[in-house]
Amino acid sequence: MRVLLVGGGGREHALALGLANDPAVDQLIAAPGNPGIAAVAELREVAAIDPAAVAALAVEVQADLVVIGPEAPLVAGVADAVRAKGIPAFGPSAEAARLEGSKTFAKEIMTAAGVPTARAHTCTDPESTAQALDDFGPPYVVKNDGLAAGKGVVVTDDRTIAEEHARECGRVVIEEYLAGPEVSLFVVTDGEAALPLLPAQDFKRVGDGDTGPNTGGMGAYAPLPWAPPGLVDDVMRDVVHPTLAEMRRRGTPFAGLLYVGLALTAAGPRVIEFNARFGDPETQVVLALLETPLAGLLHAAASGTLAAHPPLRWSEGAAVTVVVAAEGYPAAPRTGDEIVGADRAGVIHAGTRRADDGTLRSAGGRVLCGTATGPDLAAARDAAYALVRGIELAGSHHRTDIAAAAVEGRIAVPD
Ligand code: AMP
Numbered sequence: 001m002r003v004l005l006v007g008g009g010g011r012e013h014a015l016a017l018g019l020a021n022d023p024a025v026d027q028l029i030a031a032p033g034n035p036g037i038a039a040v041a042e043l044r045e046v047a048a049i050d051p052a053a054v055a056a057l058a059v060e061v062q063a064d065l066v067v068i069g070p071e072a073p074l075v076a077g078v079a080d081a082v083r084a085k086g087i088p089a090f091g092p093s094a095e096a097a098r099l100e101g102s103k104t105f106a107k108e109i110m111t112a113a114g115v116p117t118a119r120a121h122t123c124t125d126p127e128s129t130a131q132a133l134d135d136f137g138p139p140y141v142v143k144n145d146g147l148a149a150g151k152g153v154v155v156t157d158d159r160t161i162a163e164e165h166a167r168e169c170g171r172v173v174i175e176e177y178l179a180g181p182e183v184s185l186f187v188v189t190d191g192e193a194a195l196p197l198l199p200a201q202d203f204k205r206v207g208d209g210d211t212g213p214n215t216g217g218m219g220a221y222a223p224l225p226w227a228p229p230g231l232v233d234d235v236m237r238d239v240v241h242p243t244l245a246e247m248r249r250r251g252t253p254f255a256g257l258l259y260v261g262l263a264l265t266a267a268g269p270r271v272i273e274f275n276a277r278f279g280d281p282e283t284q285v286v287l288a289l290l291e292t293p294l295a296g297l298l299h300a301a302a303s304g305t306l307a308a309h310p311p312l313r314w315s316e317g318a319a320v321t322v323v324v325a326a327e328g329y330p331a332a333p334r335t336g337d338e339i340v341g342a343d344r345a346g347v348i349h350a351g352t353r354r355a356d357d358g359t360l361r362s363a364g365g366r367v368l369c370g371t372a373t374g375p376d377l378a379a380a381r382d383a384a385y386a387l388v389r390g391i392e393l394a395g396s397h398h399r400t401d402i403a404a405a406a407v408e409g410r411i412a413v414p415d
Helices: 010-021 051-060 071-076 078-084 103-113 126-136 159-169 231-249 282-289 294-302 377-389
Strands: 002-007 027-032 065-068 120-123 140-144 153-156 172-175 182-189 194-196 205-207 211-214 219-222 256-265 268-275 318-325 347-349 352-354 360-362 366-374
Touching (some): 002 010, 002 051, 010 027, 010 282, 010 294, 010 347, 010 366, 051 065, 051 071, 051 078, 065 294, 071 078, 103 120, 103 231, 120 126, 126 140, 126 159, 126 172, 140 159, 153 159, 153 211, 159 172, 182 231, 182 282, 182 294, 231 256, 231 268, 282 318, 318 377, 366 377
Parallel strands (some): 002 065
Antiparallel strands (some): 120 172, 140 153, 140 172, 205 211, 219 318, 318 366, 347 366, 352 360
């Protein structure tokens, strides 16, 4: 199988490792890829959000499968353009990707499908914003309605900050605060059949103890030793299948990766958000534990044959990833700094580039992810931090408490 992977971040590096490991893959091409991905794939230049350009590249390289990593190309219609050439694409249509592209649309689908989620109002002016903030009270949850690379959400007790964020975004969804530990559940689907991957947890805030502003994600671990038994079955029954059925009913079936972000509240699991693609950095830990060949799985979803796919196989043990971020991330990351110590197994490249002089340089806010597995969460955590300690990048920072509460048994689901 010849596989074209679209994207160039940490998620795509993790996908590239999984795809390259599948014995059915004899050629892996990544566009644009990154210096980490270059070790396992041939890199090609492409404007990833240009549907015609990606489709032309898929035809040129005679791809049997195109895997689209990031959300922006999906929302732009890259999967549609590839499928129009008769090539299976892993990733939803532009219509179906609105589940991520518009928070208002996602709420509409959840309401129609009876999916448990936070009550919410869409607001576009200061008056309706003030009314919604009054209605729900603090902590205030204010979300940019459009795509914001995971950074469009403000959760705050400070009314002024909440109002400012609403004003800056223009159109926002304001919703009730959901209290409880968060879970990311990835579901591979062909629109009808659906296979859940292992639940994971990510860390959105920049600082230890969940302090500071939200980021794209500072680390993750899987599986979740504290997750209630039956959680995944419940979410498949109450969230995933009703959502997929509603999307089919509307004539816009969702095929690809449905990311369900949940809060486990005292009233049960509630959806915080849907994404239309693998989450970053949870992909790094979930795929590190997947034994089932990845290209075969994604091809089955892309070609509508997932019902016939065998059950997924997982390694025993656990995986942890810790993000090394550039100085100034998330507000104003500094790029262009030299990186030393990144060329080791388990170091995933998220925002790097190879300079003309051959040195590896930072090229984004999240630069690298130290990713390791182990027989249990504590061992995986130690190994991930050992990788991070071996990385030199001036001014960089990382959280020191990724997976710590889970290792120490300090996470409880409210009852
Ligand atoms: P989102 O982009 O919707 O995933 O939001 C980013 C982060 O904001 C989530 O991972 C949560 O930590 C937090 N968040 C979003 N919505 C809520 C909510 N209704 N209640 C509590 N926290 C939330």
